[in-house]
Amino acid sequence: MITKEQVIQALSHVQEPDLGKDLITLNMVRDIIIDGNKVEFTVILTTPACPLKEAIEQACINAIKIMVDANAVVKVNMTANVTTRREEGRSVLPDVKNIIAVVSGKGGVGKSTIATNLAISLAQMGAKVGIIDADIYGPSMPLMFGLEGQKPGVTQINGKNYLVPIEKYGVKVLSIGFLVDPKQATVWRGPIASSALRQFVNDADWGELDYLVIDMPPGTGDIHLTLVQTVPVTGAVVVTTPQPVALADARKAVSMFQTPQINVPILGIVENMAYFTPMELPDNKYYIFGKDGGKNLAQELNVPLLGHIPIVQSIREGGDSGIPAAINENDYITQKAFLTLGEQVARQVAIRNASVAPTQKVEITIQ
Numbered sequence: 001m002i003t004k005e006q007v008i009q010a011l012s013h014v015q016e017p018d019l020g021k022d023l024i025t026l027n028m029v030r031d032i033i034i035d036g037n038k039v040e041f042t043v044i045l046t047t048p049a050c051p052l053k054e055a056i057e058q059a060c061i062n063a064i065k066i067m068v069d070a071n072a073v074v075k076v077n078m079t080a081n082v083t084t085r086r087e088e089g090r091s092v093l094p095d096v097k098n099i100i101a102v103v104s105g106k107g108g109v110g111k112s113t114i115a116t117n118l119a120i121s122l123a124q125m126g127a128k129v130g131i132i133d134a135d136i137y138g139p140s141m142p143l144m145f146g147l148e149g150q151k152p153g154v155t156q157i158n159g160k161n162y163l164v165p166i167e168k169y170g171v172k173v174l175s176i177g178f179l180v181d182p183k184q185a186t187v188w189r190g191p192i193a194s195s196a197l198r199q200f201v202n203d204a205d206w207g208e209l210d211y212l213v214i215d216m217p218p219g220t221g222d223i224h225l226t227l228v229q230t231v232p233v234t235g236a237v238v239v240t241t242p243q244p245v246a247l248a249d250a251r252k253a254v255s256m257f258q259t260p261q262i263n264v265p266i267l268g269i270v271e272n273m274a275y276f277t278p279m280e281l282p283d284n285k286y287y288i289f290g291k292d293g294g295k296n297l298a299q300e301l302n303v304p305l306l307g308h309i310p311i312v313q314s315i316r317e318g319g320d321s322g323i324p325a326a327i328n329e330n331d332y333i334t335q336k337a338f339l340t341l342g343e344q345v346a347r348q349v350a351i352r353n354a355s356v357a358p359t360q361k362v363e364i365t366i367q
Contacts, residue, residue, distance in 0.1 A: 042077040086234070100237060112141070133173070134217065164205050229362050229363070267303075307340055
């Protein structure tokens, strides 16, 4: 007769590869059901995008058969509950588990394209996702999501008005581009731009989210400081291209978040426009902007390399048409690159939440 204790003992030898502890210690096993030689239980992963899902499932089956009963019929139900370390500052965005800032040291490296496709990829994996277009002076989310001309709704909660994000492709979206004339330049001083970001954070009805992606302006300035002063940021994704001029500015972006006063974990580096592959020569790669710049930067800074994104026509066309590459089933290679990026970011968030103390909201005093 198989017992629950035997099952627990066996599963205590199954390691979660990223977190380095066993499933029982991590409290990832629930609802153990035993009926004769039939064993069924649920493993709760830390992200729906876990790339090691099949390996963990097979390890559980092997553990039961080897350590309990070779004839056991094992059924493992795999589900996910995205983790969070937001312990402080839950009065702001109380139902948002993780806040991810997508940043770059300079403009023109495809940061907004990465942020858009990252958000959509996370949503496709089953996560609840929102995105804020915090690039106040150059908002691009209305175009990239095919939402030009649309306006967010307004709802009233406890007598206060809140913006209602527009939802598309499974992602809730807010952008200053929804609220201003797209033909007019946004000529605002820093405090006004910062106020717009605070409104999107404090005065919007985001509901429950696993990930809130924030597309930051290029550089290191007022908007970045406003973000870290307004809400604890789970981590930052740094976007660069391979050439030295972009890498130099990416270092500055990393340096800003790693300063003791800010101290936001770097989830990793994304190397965008990594290579060009002609459609008619799918096996060829041409390194137009240099090779392995992002990889070398990640190694230098001791942070993960989250992915290489190619420079191909379909990515540009998707951004311009409002049908992002992450959902383009006609371009499997590019779609897979963004889905892999989503998996890696979700994975790094889970590792960060298991190994690093909660991020604190920054208090900056200007002398």
